[in-house]
Amino acid sequence: MSQIIVTIDGLSGTGKSSIATKLANKLGFRVLHSGLVYRAFAKLLLEELQCIPSKGLETRKDELVYIANLNRDFLYKAARGELNPEDFRDWGQKASEFAQLPIIREILLPFQREAYTKESFVAEGRDMGTVVFPDAHAKIFIETALTIRVLRRLNVSNPLDLKALEHPKSLLELMSLAKRDLRDTIRNVAPCRKATEAFVVINHLNIEVTVKCIIDYVSNRLNLF
């Protein structure tokens, strides 16, 4: 069978990455981690070029393209999840700031589209189903309440532990996630949005139930098993 592409989009902390990995394992597919590409490029731009995310970056296009090409293996590795995600854990906010800029999205597009040339894969991110792979064979959009995402980030095992939400750490995390949600949702280019034909899944309490539901949907859609 030729290459199959399944997309999973959703905001930060919805569990996309774990779900994509579980789904890919079940299907024997690879995973494309687009968020890691944005994080890796943000780190490169700040550390190598001392760039800050601002509209003026358009004028430095040649430099940006040059640094991306010079580090092409690094960016492809990020896309294929071959870098240690822990090294980029604190780069979410900066990645989101750079990701608002059309020039950054234009430069990173081929690294996502060309990460796998033959193998089937599950692509996870914000604009996988809408912009990067509009012809994907199956599209999923994940939603999770902001408060549950905050508790997950803080490793609170009981998502109904409302007391934990009142902790100052929770409030800080809530502010940080809300800020990133807003930026990723209202930006002009490729905002995080459900593709019209996407299957919407609410991932609140039990990731195994969510994954089963997605596997059933994808198997039906692709006539697998």
Ligand code: DC
């Ligand atoms: O999925 P993540 O949290 O690793 O992504 C980090 C940031 O990168 C995210 O807040 C916005 C940006 N991003 C994007 O704009 N488009 C994608 N497809 C993936 C990530």
